[in-house]
Each structure stands twice: as structure tokens, then as C-alpha cells.
Amino acid sequence: MRGGLTAVGVALLVGLPAQLITARVAAQAPDTFGLGSRSASLAGAVTADVEDGSANYYNPAGLARGGALRLGVGYFAVHHALAIDDVDSNVDPVRGLVFGMVVPGEIAGLRFAFGLGGHLNDERLSRFRSIDRGRPRWEFFDNRPHRPFLAAHVALRPWDWLLVGGGIGFQSTSTTILDIRGSLDLPRPNVDSRLKHSMIGDLQTIRYPQLGVQVVPNDTWSFGLVYRGELDLRNRLFAEGLAGITGLGDPIPLYVLIETASVGAFVPQQASLGAAFRPTPAVRLSAELTWIDWSDYRSSIGSSDVILTIDLPPELAGVIDVPDSIASSRPIPAGLHDRFVPRVGAEVSAIDDEDLGLSFRGGYYYENTPIPEQTGFANLVDADRHVFSIGAGLALRDLEPLIDGFVTFDAHFQYSFLPERVTRKSSLVDPAGDYRAGGHIFSGGLTVEVGFQ
Amino acid sequence: MRSGALVLVCLLAAGCGTLGSDGGEPGDLPHNGVGQFRTLTSSETGVRGGPPGRVVPLPRNAFDSGMVCADRLFHINAALIPDAGPQPDGFPEGEVDWSLFEPRRIHRSPPVSGIGFGPGEPILEAASAWEGADLLDPWAIVLGDGRARLYYAAAGGIGVAEAPTIDGAFTRVGDGPITLVDGGETPRRPSVVPSVDGRDLWMFYESAGDIWLASSADGLAFDPVDGDPGTAELDALDLGAGAPEAPAQVAVGAPGAMRVESPVGRPFVRVYFESRRSDGSRTIALAATEDGVRYDRLPRAVLEEEDRRMPAPLAIDARVTLLYQSAPFLSGDRQLRGIVASVAPRTVFFAAE
Numbered sequence: 001m002r003g004g005l006t007a008v009g010v011a012l013l014v015g016l017p018a019q020l021i022t023a024r025v026a027a028q029a030p031d032t033f034g035l036g037s038r039s040a041s042l043a044g045a046v047t048a049d050v051e052d053g054s055a056n057y058y059n060p061a062g063l064a065r066g067g068a069l070r071l072g073v074g075y076f077a078v079h080h081a082l083a084i085d086d087v088d089s090n091v092d093p094v095r096g097l098v099f100g101m102v103v104p105g106e107i108a109g110l111r112f113a114f115g116l117g118g119h120l121n122d123e124r125l126s127r128f129r130s131i132d133r134g135r136p137r138w139e140f141f142d143n144r145p146h147r148p149f150l151a152a153h154v155a156l157r158p159w160d161w162l163l164v165g166g167g168i169g170f171q172s173t174s175t176t177i178l179d180i181r182g183s184l185d186l187p188r189p190n191v192d193s194r195l196k197h198s199m200i201g202d203l204q205t206i207r208y209p210q211l212g213v214q215v216v217p218n219d220t221w222s223f224g225l226v227y228r229g230e231l232d233l234r235n236r237l238f239a240e241g242l243a244g245i246t247g248l249g250d251p252i253p254l255y256v257l258i259e260t261a262s263v264g265a266f267v268p269q270q271a272s273l274g275a276a277f278r279p280t281p282a283v284r285l286s287a288e289l290t291w292i293d294w295s296d297y298r299s300s301i302g303s304s305d306v307i308l309t310i311d312l313p314p315e316l317a318g319v320i321d322v323p324d325s326i327a328s329s330r331p332i333p334a335g336l337h338d339r340f341v342p343r344v345g346a347e348v349s350a351i352d353d354e355d356l357g358l359s360f361r362g363g364y365y366y367e368n369t370p371i372p373e374q375t376g377f378a379n380l381v382d383a384d385r386h387v388f389s390i391g392a393g394l395a396l397r398d399l400e401p402l403i404d405g406f407v408t409f410d411a412h413f414q415y416s417f418l419p420e421r422v423t424r425k426s427s428l429v430d431p432a433g434d435y436r437a438g439g440h441i442f443s444g445g446l447t448v449e450v451g452f453q
Numbered sequence: 454m455r456s457g458a459l460v461l462v463c464l465l466a467a468g469c470g471t472l473g474s475d476g477g478e479p480g481d482l483p484h485n486g487v488g489q490f491r492t493l494t495s496s497e498t499g500v501r502g503g504p505p506g507r508v509v510p511l512p513r514n515a516f517d518s519g520m521v522c523a524d525r526l527f528h529i530n531a532a533l534i535p536d537a538g539p540q541p542d543g544f545p546e547g548e549v550d551w552s553l554f555e556p557r558r559i560h561r562s563p564p565v566s567g568i569g570f571g572p573g574e575p576i577l578e579a580a581s582a583w584e585g586a587d588l589l590d591p592w593a594i595v596l597g598d599g600r601a602r603l604y605y606a607a608a609g610g611i612g613v614a615e616a617p618t619i620d621g622a623f624t625r626v627g628d629g630p631i632t633l634v635d636g637g638e639t640p641r642r643p644s645v646v647p648s649v650d651g652r653d654l655w656m657f658y659e660s661a662g663d664i665w666l667a668s669s670a671d672g673l674a675f676d677p678v679d680g681d682p683g684t685a686e687l688d689a690l691d692l693g694a695g696a697p698e699a700p701a702q703v704a705v706g707a708p709g710a711m712r713v714e715s716p717v718g719r720p721f722v723r724v725y726f727e728s729r730r731s732d733g734s735r736t737i738a739l740a741a742t743e744d745g746v747r748y749d750r751l752p753r754a755v756l757e758e759e760d761r762r763m764p765a766p767l768a769i770d771a772r773v774t775l776l777y778q779s780a781p782f783l784s785g786d787r788q789l790r791g792i793v794a795s796v797a798p799r800t801v802f803f804a805a806e
Contacts, residue, residue, distance in 0.1 A: 085483055085716040085771060136483055422717045425485075428741035429723075429751040433485025434715035 029094055029119050029145040030057045031267055033078055033414065034389075036098060037447040040076075041391020041412035042345030043363025045286040047274035048214065048224035052408075052449055053100015056117025059212035059226040059272075060153035060165030063102050063113040067453070068405060070102040074447030076119070078145070082138055082418065082439035084381060089439075091138050094145045096121040098447065111157040115167070119149040136379035136432055139371065141441070147171070147233075147265050151210060163214040168207045171233055171265075175202045180241040184254065187247040195243065206233070222276045231267040232298060236260070248316065257307040268293040274343070284347040294336040294370035304328060332378060336370040357395035361412075364388055375426040381437045383421040389414040405452040416441035483716065486723060486766070486774035487739055488755030490795035497803040498794065499566035504782035506793035509562055509570050513784055515549045517557060518642070519777050519792040520709065520765035522593035523619040526562040526570040526777075527603065528792055529589055531555045540787045547760045547781040549790055557587040559605055561620075568775075568794060568803055576603075577623050583609030583630060590642040590763070594654075594672075595619055602626075602672060604643040604656070611643045611658060613673060626673065634677040634687050636661030642763070644710045645672065649720050649743055655710070657724055662704030663689030664726055666745055678745050692726065692740040693750030700730040705738070709765040709776075716771055724748070725755065725764035725776060737764045737778065756795060773801050 034040030036054030055062035153167030185192035212226035244251035274288030345363035391412035420438030502512035519528030531554035562573030585608025610630025667675035736754035
């Protein structure tokens with residue numbers, strides 16, 4: 001019977017609807033700064049053995065690792081101190097609520113679990129910026145983290161040594177249609193114009209897959225492999241205006257059509273392979289390597305097409321200059337290359353009693369910039385990133401009669417150092433010119449998780 | 454029940470921290486001084502009267518060119534002759550009928566606000582036979598020992614004067630013009646800046662619709678720099694033709710140069726100049742060089758306004774550049790020109806002191 005259910009479960013996972021595999025997919029602030037304080041303090045080197053709510057991001061297979069129902073919630077904040085030519089780039093902070101849920105179960109001896117995890121930003125649910133091609137901006141920090149993360153997973157543990165999990169994340173693309181009609185009075189546009197407008201906004205859901213495996217051969221070693229799919233959030237705007245220009249004699253027909261398309265966010269597909277080692281019950285060491293498919297990157301630089309038609313009367317032909325055409329703009333290939341991110345983490349249990357646990361953690365990972373030197377017109381600003389993290393966790397395990405379970409408090413602090421990167425333009429009359437870019441990023445958070453046995 | 458309450462308390466505690474702000478826009482951006490430039494307003498310059506962006510008063514005088522060195526504006530202006538007649542009908546648009554004015558002299562104006570200057574005083578006027586009646590196109594530099602050197606154009610070529618300090622009295626160096634290679638017309642509009650490597654002085658100047666370059670160790674004896682080393686003869690600089698959709702460029706002139714160092718420590722020289730086109734119009738163009746021979750040309754004009762002449766740049770800091778030029782305006786029935794200033798990036802605004 002167990003074998004039959006296992007087969008069904010594996011089929012459910014592997015056969016997660018084909019549309020999930022082919023759909024474009026996601027990840028946001030967790031992609032850059034991590035999810036959950038324990039995992040973030042270990043530099044994200046947790047793919048091999050994660051089991052708390054952050055497994056919803058790091059490896060859904062870990063949801064079936066523990067036996068407790070876990071409800072976790074926390075808060076997380078990032079402060080950017082990034083500068084171009086020693087001038088603060090004013091990159092917005094990121095702050096938000098993180099949460100995770102693990103609901104374990106067992107049917108006929110087959111252990112499984114459901115999970116739900118997410119990150120919700122404070123200031124806005126989501127933000128998109130379509131930026132001029134030549135305008136310098138921190139491509140990976142200015143806009144990308146300002147997006148929610150929401151994912152649901154299921155995991156199975158068909159054998160004690162094997163855990164598999166998978167699920168989907170959710171995001172939304174937008175299409176906006178703006179329609180403007182009426183009359184536009186040139187001499188007194190604010191007073192005598194009569195314009196009506198209507199707008200239709202359509203938010204469409206897209207889904208993206210996440211699949212993971214954990215292998216636990218013994219109490220000392222654990223291995224993990226996870227794949228996160230690609231996310232490509234496209235936004236389209238159609239604006240159509242039909243108006244008569246008044247105030248210059250007979251009304252002059254005007255027609256304008258603007259169509260823009262941009263990628264509001266792109267998160268590349270990635271795979272991470274990690275191992276965790278416990279030389280003693282009180283010490284945990286982990287290492288991990290993440291491949292990120294940045295070479296498939298689509299920049300937030302938008303494309304636009306504009307059609308403008310004004311039927312000028314002959315007497316105004318020499319007075320008002322109407323261009324024959326308005327040049328379209330198209331994004332140019334970003335030319336990014338893939339990168340491999342090494343991660344290491346360590347955790348030491350100072351206290352590990354039946355009623356109390358206290359742990360200290362540290363981690364490091366390195367991200368080399370996938371963006372080539374911006375010698376041409378484009379200005380995707382980025383630099384290598386060294387990320388150091390520390391954290392601590394307190395576990396209260398004897399909470400009866402309040403609950404039959406535990407409460408954990410985890411805190412982390414993360415410091416990113418971006419050594420200054422020099423950009424030399426091939427043209428001496430480039431609008432932006434040469435520049436230096438680098439800085440620091442500080443982030444931290446606190447996560448509280450309640451576990452019910 | 455108690456378990457639910459515990460979860461609820463944890464959620465509320467975390468939720469209290471989620472009241473956020475609106476967020477902001479990206480901060481100040483790097484800028485390479487290439488424009489577009491924005492002409493300053495009178496509230497920024499502190500100087501009233503036309504044309505917009507004027508930096509020196511005397512609205513009834515005619516100005517020709519100006520540049521700023523060590524916070525002083527060196528410029529050419531001339532007062533109207535008291536019994537001058539009217540300007541002839543059909544006089545070319547944008548031109549000044551200099552026959553109605555006193556001889557042009559070089560003036561030095563002190564700053565009176567952050568951007569504007571006072572009327573100033575004459576510091577040099579034509580006195581030698583080779584200079585003719587007018588002195589033109591002043592370009593001042595400060596030497597390493599504190600002396601000020603003034604290059605200027607006159608009827609017979611380009612002359613030099615020096616003063617002990619930037620505010621001192623200028624006396625001529627030598628008794629004739631500097632020897633320069635020209636294109637068949639008397640050189641005009643000297644613009645002298647340190648060379649890219651900082652060891653020499655480079656002089657850009659105009660002759661016969663071209664811009665030429667000469668180099669000197671002492672700033673007095675100049676050797677020509679061949680604009681096309683691939684040919685046997687000495688050539689003017691090839692600064693490019695500009696945007697193909699614009700009317701064809703038929704001549705260039707009035708160079709105004711500045712040596713800059715990019716934020717990553719790369720030195721180069723920017724040359725702003727007049728691009729004179731086949732339809733008679735003029736725009737201010739920009740080219741830059743690292744060796745004095747090869748130039749990158751900005752395709753579009755750095756100023757939207759036409760008929761701006763005699764550009765002279767001044768770096769405020771690594772991001773902000775001021776560009777002084779002459780601009781036409783009408784005073785009564787006479788066409789005059791004034792010295793105006795523009796700024797890049799356009800988003801920079803000055804508060805008058």
C-alpha cells in the first residue's frame with residue numbers, strides 16, 4: 001500500500017501540470033536577501049537540511065523533514081548605502097513581513113507536508129519602473145526587491161532518506177488600456193479643455209515552479225538540490241487619445257496611440273546544490289553552490305511605439321511643427337553572463353536542553369556581478385557582492401500547558417560589501433560618462449515560529 | 454484557545470512594524486557635461502534684461518564673447534556711440550552692427566552673485582598696429598606661479614598679455630601675434646587648456662572655417678598638431694559632421710575647451726564649438742579627445758537654442774558644467790548680443806545668493 005501511495009505522490013510531484021514547468025517563474029526579495037532569519041543568517045546555505053517555513057523558498061522538500069506543524073512570522077528590513085561617484089544613489093529601502101507555514105501529515109505511513117510561504121513589502125504590494133535606456137540605476141537593487149513573494153508547496157518523504165517537494169509561486173503581470181477622448185484647448189488647456197478618460201487594468205496571474213530534493217543518508221550528512229524556475233513579469237500599456245484641438249479656429253483632429261511594453265521584473269532560473277554536515281550534534285556546517293541563469297536576463301528597459309497624427313490646416317502648417325514620425329525605442333540585449341554563487345554556513349548550539357535551546361550562526365556568500373562593463377549607452381549598474389551574516393536563535397521547548405510544542409526566536413544581521421566598480425565608456429561624449437559604483441547594504445530581521453507537535 | 458491567542462499576538466506584533474513610507478526616486482545621476490544644457494533664468498543669474506540667462510548687465514551694450522577664469526568673467530563689450538544712427542534695414546539677423554559702437558575692448562567683471570557678474574572694467578584695448586581697432590575673444594588662464602595670462606584675437610592674429618595676478622594689470626608679452634599655422638585666414642578665438650597629460654598647453658583656435666590645435670611647453674611658442682597624421686601636410690582637426698538628419702555642417706569655429714578628469718581618473722579634453730550649417734544656422738556642438746588628434750563627436754547639439762556663439766565651458770564640479778555663450782536680442786531697433794550661461798544637467802538649479 002505504501003509503495004502505491006508513493007508512486008502516486010511521485011507522479012503528482014513530477015507530473016505537476018506541465019504548464020507549471022513551461023510557465024515563466026519567480027522570486028523577489030528572498031532572492032537577494034534571503035527568507036527567514038535562521039536561513040538568512042546561514043547565508044542561505046540550507047538547501048540540504050532546511051525544515052522550517054523558509055523551506056518554501058530554499059527547498060520545498062524540507063517541508064516533510066520535521067514532524068511539527070509550524071507557523072512562522074517575522075519582519076525584515078534592508079537599508080541600501082549604494083553610491084555612484086560617491087553620491088548616494090538613494091536606492092529605496094526594502095521592508096516587509098515574512099511568513100511561513102508547514103503542515104505535516106501522514107497517510108498510511110507516508111509522510112507528507114503542505115507549505116505556504118511569502119514576503120509582503122510594506123510600502124507597496126509591488127512596484128515597476130520602466131527606465132530610460134541610458135539612465136544609470138542599480139539594476140538588481142533599485143526595483144527588483146519591491147515585489148511580493150508567495151509560494152505554496154507540497155512535499156513527500158517516501159523513504160526516511162529521501163524527501164521530495166515541489167510547488168508553485170504566484171505573480172501577476174499587468175495590461176493597462178487608457179482611452180482619452182474630447183477636446184483640448186490650446187490657449188487655455190487647463191480651463192476650456194473637455195477630456196474624458198477611461199482606464200482598464202487587467203492583472204493576470206502567472207505561476208512558476210520550484211522543485212527540490214533532500215537526501216539524508218545518516219544523522220551526520222544531508223544533501224539537497226533545488227530548482228527554481230524563471231520569472232518574467234511583463235507589463236503593457238496601451239494609451240489611445242482622440243481629441244479635437246480647439247482655440248485655433250476650427251477644431252483640429254488629433255490622434256495619438258502609445259504602446260509600451262516592459263519587463264517589470266525578471267528572476268532567472270536557478271539551481272542550488274548543497275550539503276550539510278554535523279560532526280557533532282552541536283555543530284552544523286554547510287556549503288552550497290548556486291547556478292543562476294543570468295545570461296537569459298531581460299532588462300527592465302522598456303520598448304515603446306508612438307503614433308501621432310494631427311491634421312493641421314494649411315495656415316498653421318508653418319507655425320506648429322508636427323513630426324512625421326516619433327522614433328520607437330527597443331531594449332538592447334543586456335549581455336549578462338551566468339554566475340555561480342558559493343555559500344557557506346555554520347551553526348553552533350550553545351544550549352541544547354529539553355526545554356531550552358540557544359544557537360549562534362554565521363555565513364558568507366559571494367556574488368560576482370553578471371553584468372558586463374557598461375562601455376556603451378546602457379547603464380546597468382552593479383558590482384560584486386560579499387555578503388556576511390550572523391544570527392542567533394532561542395528555542396523555548398517546554399511551553400505546556402500553554403501549547404504542546406515550541407517557540408523559536410531567530411534574529412539575523414546581514415552586511416553586504418560591494419567593492420567599487422569602475423566603468424569606462426568607449427565614447428568620451430557618452431551622456432553619463434565614466435563612473436565608479438559601489439557601497440554597502442545592511443539588512444536584518446526577526447522571525448518567530450510556533451511549532452505544534 | 455491559548456495557542457490561537459499566541460499565534461495572533463505574534464502576528465499583530467510583527468504587523469505593527471509594517472507601516473511604510475512612500476519611497477523615493479533614484480538620486481543624483483552621473484553626467485558627462487554633454488548636455489542638453491538649460492539656459493539659466495534671471496533669478497539664478499541675478500541679472501535682469503535680455504537675453505534670458507544673461508550674466509552681465511549693461512543691456513544697451515553689445516557683447517561678443519566671454520569666458521570665466523578664477524571666478525572672473527573676461528569678455529568683450531562695446532558701448533553705443535552717442536550719436537550713432539539707426540541700424541541699416543536688412544542687416545543680417547543675429548549680427549551686431551559694430552560700426553555703431555565704440556571699439557571693442559577686453560573687460561574683466563567680478564562676480565556679484567553665484568552666477569552673475571558686475572559690469573566690470575576694461576583691462577586691455579587695441580594699441581598696436583597689428584591689432585587694428587578691436588580686441589576680441591579673450592581667454593584667460595592662471596599659471597602655476599599665480600600669474601594670469603590672457604590670450605586674445607586681433608586683426609593680425611592672436612596676442613598674449615600677462616598680469617601678476619588674476620586681478621592685476623595686464624601688459625602685452627612680445628610685440629606681435631603668436632606664430633600659428635592657419636588655413637588661409639587670420640586665426641581667431643584662442644582657447645588654451647592644459648594638454649591631456651598635463652605637461653603642455655594646448656591652444657584650439659579657428660581659421661578659415663576649421664578648428665586647429667597647437668601645443669606649447671611655455672604657452673608662448675606653439676607647435677602645430679596635425680589633425681590628420683596620415684597626410685603630408687598639416688591639417689585642421691576633424692571634429693566630425695554631427696547628426697546626419699541636420700542641415701549639413703559647412704564650417705566649424707569658435708572653440709571653447711576644457712580639460713576634465715572623469716570620476717575614474719581618465720583625463721581628456723572637451724571642445725565645445727560652433728557648428729555652422731548649410732542653411733545659415735549655428736548650433737553649439739561638442740567633441741572630446743584623449744590625444745588631440747582623434748575626437749568623439751556628440752551627434753546632437755548641446756543647446757536647443759540656435760544662433761548661440763562663442764561657447765566657453767566651466768566645470769562647477771564633476772557633474773555640473775556651465776556653458777557661457779553669446780546670444781542675440783533686440784534693444785529698441787538694434788540687434789545686440791549678450792553673454793548668457795546654461796547648465797548641464799538641466800535638472801540643476803541655482804539659488805541666487
